[in-house]
Amino acid sequence: MRSLGMFLFTIREAILRGTLIFYFVVATIVIAFFAFAIRVSPDDGKSLMILGNIIPSTLGKGITINPVEFVLLQFQKSSASFVVFFGIFAVAGLIPAMLEKGTVELFLSKPLSRTSLLLSRSLGATTGVILNMMYFVVGIWLIFGIKVGVWHWGFLLSTLVVALVFFLFFSIVALIGLITRSGGFSIMFSFIIYMLSGLLRYRTTSLYRLWDNTVFHRTLDSIYYAFPQVGEMLDNSALLIGTSPFDQLKSALVDQPSSPYLPFLYSFISATVIYALAIRYFSKEDF
Amino acid sequence: MPIVHTQQLTKIYRSGFVKRKEVAALKDVSISVERGEIFGLLGPNGAGKTTFVKILLSIVFPTKGQAEIFGQKLGALEIREKSGYLPENHRYPSFLTGLQTLQLFGQLHGLNGSVLNDKAKSLLELVGLKDWGKVKIKRYSKGMLQRLGLAQALMNDPEILFLDEPTDGVDPVGRKEIRDLLKDLRAKGTTIFLNSHMLSEVEAISDRVAILNKGEVLKIGTVADITSTKLEYEIQLDQIASGQLCEKIRPLVRELKGNEKTLIVAVHDKNDIHTVQDLIRQEGIFVESMSPRKSSLEDYFIQLIQSGEGK
Numbered sequence: 200m201r202s203l204g205m206f207l208f209t210i211r212e213a214i215l216r217g218t219l220i221f222y223f224v225v226a227t228i229v230i231a232f233f234a235f236a237i238r239v240s241p242d243d244g245k246s247l248m249i250l251g252n253i254i255p256s257t258l259g260k261g262i263t264i265n266p267v268e269f270v271l272l273q274f275q276k277s278s279a280s281f282v283v284f285f286g287i288f289a290v291a292g293l294i295p296a297m298l299e300k301g302t303v304e305l306f307l308s309k310p311l312s313r314t315s316l317l318l319s320r321s322l323g324a325t326t327g328v329i330l331n332m333m334y335f336v337v338g339i340w341l342i343f344g345i346k347v348g349v350w351h352w353g354f355l356l357s358t359l360v361v362a363l364v365f366f367l368f369f370s371i372v373a374l375i376g377l378i379t380r381s382g383g384f385s386i387m388f389s390f391i392i393y394m395l396s397g398l399l400r401y402r403t404t405s406l407y408r409l410w411d412n413t414v415f416h417r418t419l420d421s422i423y424y425a426f427p428q429v430g431e432m433l434d435n436s437a438l439l440i441g442t443s444p445f446d447q448l449k450s451a452l453v454d455q456p457s458s459p460y461l462p463f464l465y466s467f468i469s470a471t472v473i474y475a476l477a478i479r480y481f482s483k484e485d486f
Numbered sequence: 487m488p489i490v491h492t493q494q495l496t497k498i499y500r501s502g503f504v505k506r507k508e509v510a511a512l513k514d515v516s517i518s519v520e521r522g523e524i525f526g527l528l529g530p531n532g533a534g535k536t537t538f539v540k541i542l543l544s545i546v547f548p549t550k551g552q553a554e555i556f557g558q559k560l561g562a563l564e565i566r567e568k569s570g571y572l573p574e575n576h577r578y579p580s581f582l583t584g585l586q587t588l589q590l591f592g593q594l595h596g597l598n599g600s601v602l603n604d605k606a607k608s609l610l611e612l613v614g615l616k617d618w619g620k621v622k623i624k625r626y627s628k629g630m631l632q633r634l635g636l637a638q639a640l641m642n643d644p645e646i647l648f649l650d651e652p653t654d655g656v657d658p659v660g661r662k663e664i665r666d667l668l669k670d671l672r673a674k675g676t677t678i679f680l681n682s683h684m685l686s687e688v689e690a691i692s693d694r695v696a697i698l699n700k701g702e703v704l705k706i707g708t709v710a711d712i713t714s715t716k717l718e719y720e721i722q723l724d725q726i727a728s729g730q731l732c733e734k735i736r737p738l739v740r741e742l743k744g745n746e747k748t749l750i751v752a753v754h755d756k757n758d759i760h761t762v763q764d765l766i767r768q769e770g771i772f773v774e775s776m777s778p779r780k781s782s783l784e785d786y787f788i789q790l791i792q793s794g795e796g797k
Contacts, residue, residue, distance in 0.1 A: 200593070200596050200598060201593065201594050201595070201596050203593070204590060204593025204594050205593075205594065207593075208579075208590050208593075211581075212579060212581070215581050299577060300575065300577070301573060301574075301575045301576045301577035302576075302577045302578070302579075303545075304540070304545055304571070304573040304576065305571075305573060305576055305578075305591070305638070306594070307543070307544070307545045308543045308545060308566060308569070308571040308573070308648075309566060309591065309594040309595060310563045310564075310566040310567040310594075310595065310596070311563075311566075311594055312563065483547070485499075485540075485545070485546040485547060486540075486545050486546065
């Protein structure tokens with residue numbers, strides 16, 4: 200019950216932040232756009248039309264696609280990255296806000312362990328972002344269902360995976376927020392790690408060539424596995440919708456793990472270690 | 487059995503990576519607070535008062551020493567379940583209303599449903615914010631925020647209430663209301679630990695006080711003990727005391743001060759004051775009045791701190 204109080208308070212605080220209100224407005228505009236732009240072709244009664252143009256079922260060179268799945272897939276991929284990117288912006292300041300002088304004393308003087316306090320705060324911040332994302336995704340899902348007659352459950356399910364990805368990545372935001380006690384630093388370092396993680400994803404085909412040295416290669420590997428693998432997890436969450444023909448091009452550049460679940464496993468371990476470090480730091484610190 | 491008991495509590499703050507700098511905020515502080523009393527912790531800014539309270543509530547960890555509250559070692563959740571705390575310079579989320587703020591802190595104490603709502607509303611009324619419950623706290627004045635802070639500290643009906651500068655920014659009428667509220671709480675059995683540099687206020691309501699300076703306890707005792715000046719009397723005469731009279735009195739007393747018709751004498755023994763009176767009468771001077779001297783807590787505090795500075 201005590202942790203729930205902190206959790207609900209954090210969601211409210213996250214939602215009331217200007218960035219998430221802006222995100223809500225943007226999401227509403229996009230939903231409204233889809234509501235007007237999407238329809239089924241009146242000629243054949245089944246082709247998908249966007250702004251009056253039919254989405255073809257082939258992309259040339261003999262590549263066939265399912266138009267609805269293709270649109271949902273592209274939408275999910277771009278919106279998932281947007282959610283993580285924007286979510287960091289929106290809620291990275293929540294941990295430092297809890298640690299502000301005059302506020303932290305109030306929270307720490309309540310009968311709630313520091314572990315519960317930090318985890319309920321992190322979960323609340325993540326949920327605040329996810330609620331906004333759910334609004335966005337469910338809105339699009341309803342439009343496709345009502346106007347095109349396709350109720351794509353995989354599309355909805357992939358949202359839950361994105362939620363998990365955001366919670367795992369938030370471990371870094373939480374740790375940096377605790378150490379620096381600054382929303383600005385927290386955002387900046389989180390983005391650096393986000394970019395670094397994306398860069399290291401292509402290490403075997405690019406960074407390894409910079410220096411043909413085993414120690415250098417293993418160091419890059421260690422850094423890569425030390426942080427949640429956001430890019431891989433987001434890509435794999437899209438598998439719940441379908442396979443994009445563009446993925447074949449990308450697979451030539453990156454190492455493909457033997458199982459799509461492996462990035463989740465590695466990231467889960469990495470996030471657990473980072474959360475544990477954050478809890479330990481928070482539990483030992485004077486305020 | 488004391489409700490709060492500390493033994494040689496020490497806190498050293500360390501800073502700097504290359505050149506380690508150490509600041510002792512508390513040095514071997516041993517204090518006991520009895521159940522149901524108002525205990526005032528006095529000291530100038532930076533004396534270590536806030537650090538002491540923060541250690542008791544596990545917001546800051548001690549470097550050395552031990553402490554128990556309700557017989558529990560520091561860090562036990564039970565301590566915070568039974569405690570209320572009003573920090574100095576507290577900040578509440580400005581997007582909440584007064585009522586929502588109390589509901590939030592009530593939830594963190596495990597309250598919910600109608601119990602939570604009723605408690606929050608009754609406390610708003612108690613601190614005089616009944617009509618402000620639905621107003622966002624960013625519109626509150628400093629004094630109103632202080633009252634709200636007091637209400638949040640009372641959400642769990644604490645057995646001990648830690649207040650750090652509770653009347654800071656509150657107008658004189660509000661200060662009196664807070665003092666009366668604290669007296670009511672004491673009457674109901676709540677122990678109150680009051681951190682303040684508003685000496686007159688502490689003097690008005692505290693049963694016992696401790697004076698802290700540079701992290702060290704300089705004095706602990708009841709307000710009456712501290713403010714009474716031992717065997718010191720002020721004697722009003724009907725005429726100016728002669729030098730000859732003063733010379734006769736001086737060997738009998740520890741200290742003799744005065745001007746014109748007023749003599750201030752500090753005697754070794756209570757009976758010596760009769761001898762002094764006899765000597766005055768022998769000189770044909772009439773004693774108009776004689777009263778034991780009492781200094782204010784402020785006088786004592788300043789004297790003690792200044793003597794400490796000179797060490």
